[in-house]
Amino acid sequence: MDHPEPSDGVLRALGSTEPSAEGTALVRGVRRARRLGLLRELRELPGRARTGEAAEHWALLEEAGRRDPGAVGDVLHYPATGVWAEETLDRLRARHGPPADLEHLGAIAAAAALRAGIGFKLTLRPAHGRLVLPTLGLLRPDRSGPLALTEDSWDPGNPVALALHALPDGRTALDDLDPYRASGAVHAARRLTHKGHKRWDTQWSGALTLLRRYDTARAEEAGCLLRCVVPLSGSSRAFGGTLPAAAGSVLARTQPPPALAATLVHEVQHGKLAALAQAIPLHTADRSARYWAPWRADPRPLEGLLRGAYAHLALAGYWQRAALYGARGAWAQHARIRAQVAVALPVLQGCAELTAGGRVFVDAMVSAERDMDAVPPPGGQHAVARAGVERDRAAWCAAHPNLAPYAGG
Known part of the structure; x- marks a missing residue:
């Protein structure tokens, strides 16, 4: 291992999803060690x-x-x-x-x-x-x-x-040129026109403005961890994505600034978790798709459930801060996403395949979700969201009766 194993303190900081100097240092260090190791192996x-x-x-x-x-x-x-x-x-x-x-x-x-x-x-x-x-x-x-x-x-x-087109912040490139900007089944957009670049400039500037307004720390974290954004083609169904091999890159579709800001929050978490998983094993589960993830219809392996819960936990926190700032519709977004995360976390916490480090990490996620109780959404929005998630769980269990034990509840 070319980097030290993260301490429990760093695991807790990363598990909370909140940006931290220690977490950012670990992510960047792991990425650097991984890249140098690949190049060294290639040369030898x-x-x-x-x-x-x-x-x-x-x-x-x-x-x-x-x-x-x-x-x-x-x-x-x-x-x-x-x-x-x-x-x-x-x-x-x-x-x-x-x-x-x-x-x-x-x-x-x-x-x-x-x-x-x-x-x-x-x-x-x-x-x-x-x-x-x-x-x-x-x-x-x-x-x-x-x-x-x-x-x-x-x-x-x-x-x-x-x-290469530089996005307005001056720290991040819009890469629509490099033949290795994406891989596999990912449909990266072809080289954009001048009008396409201008559209990205506008949406990127708007997204960063919102991030800095609602969650300054996450905006700074994105600036530290992102080197480039790769535009997805119009035929892509996904709004965003990450490739473990392309550490420091986010794939994204053109979208209105509020959606793009949320996409960046979501995908930066995927990048952080991918780096952490290279530093320390968080679980020993196989790739069997058996868990219910409230944000998806298909069964997911434990790794997929963990990745999704982690990214959605960060989104719940982001929308809570946006709501406190007065962003329209933010409380509903927060309530819906938090309700989804709240039913996934007990499943993760009860998983016997978690390693010792994985348990510290998941426990920190649970604490971060509970801390959101300090500022609940107004009215009965959280109760309505929880009821909607329970209906989704019942429908999923009916569609996958053999996997019902992996849906929690």
Whole structure:
């Protein structure tokens, strides 16, 4: 393990979902250790990853790192670099299937060298007329064939260059360029138009304004933990998502600022929990889908129930703060989500597969939910929400009679 096991205090801080310096430090440390471990494993793998052009690219990365470790770290720890590293390792290990894209290592090295400001010469082969430089953008050379790169190759003002779009906060990129920005069945949007970027700018600015107004600490946490947002295509059913390999990235659809703010709160929690699970096992359960998750119709494995409860607990807290600020409809959102979390937490707490650390974590979630009693919603909104959740539970148990014991109650 390249990072220390989290203390009970850090587990409790993370379990509450509330932002904390200790929790943020752990998440960032785990992500960094995981990424460096992947790259080290990739470099040490026998075969093409260590010889020929790959050796030249590794050498350029090392040279750039000596000049400017921070700049090179930005490239190596960029979310899409993680997706590439995991996919490349899998393909190099496999005897059959698609070939590994080792050419992209050269693009990573070139981006690092450009960011570090060192002199270099490198020849790369653009794919489909485009050469992506992670964290910078892409080059669209006006001729086919290999492209000779030097320290003067990147000029955002040059027509052949297309810079990565920076969102208005200046800390987060909107990545619609990198071929490794998403993976698997995730439908990332294709490169957006200028109008599409402007629409994102408006929605992002509005979402951050709401986050900062209602929950300053969560707004700051999102700024610390997010490197980029990847737009989802219009055909995607999901409003947001995260990829464990793309730590520091959130997938999101265009949506009104209030919904986007909630999506960011929700997905940042998924990223935090994914990092924690890499640092310490929280349970020993298998992937059997048998639990009722009030926010979904399909049975979920214990891991899915835990992930959902954690993200929804944070949302309940966010909407409570928004309601106290006077946001329209926030009390109803808080009451509904809290009622869902309140019936899931006893199921988690009673799970025998929780590890010692997992029990500390879940107990902290339970305490955080109970603390919301200090400021209940007005009228009978909480009772109405609980009654609605109980109706949902009865319907789910009727549809899944063999799994009724895993629905609590």
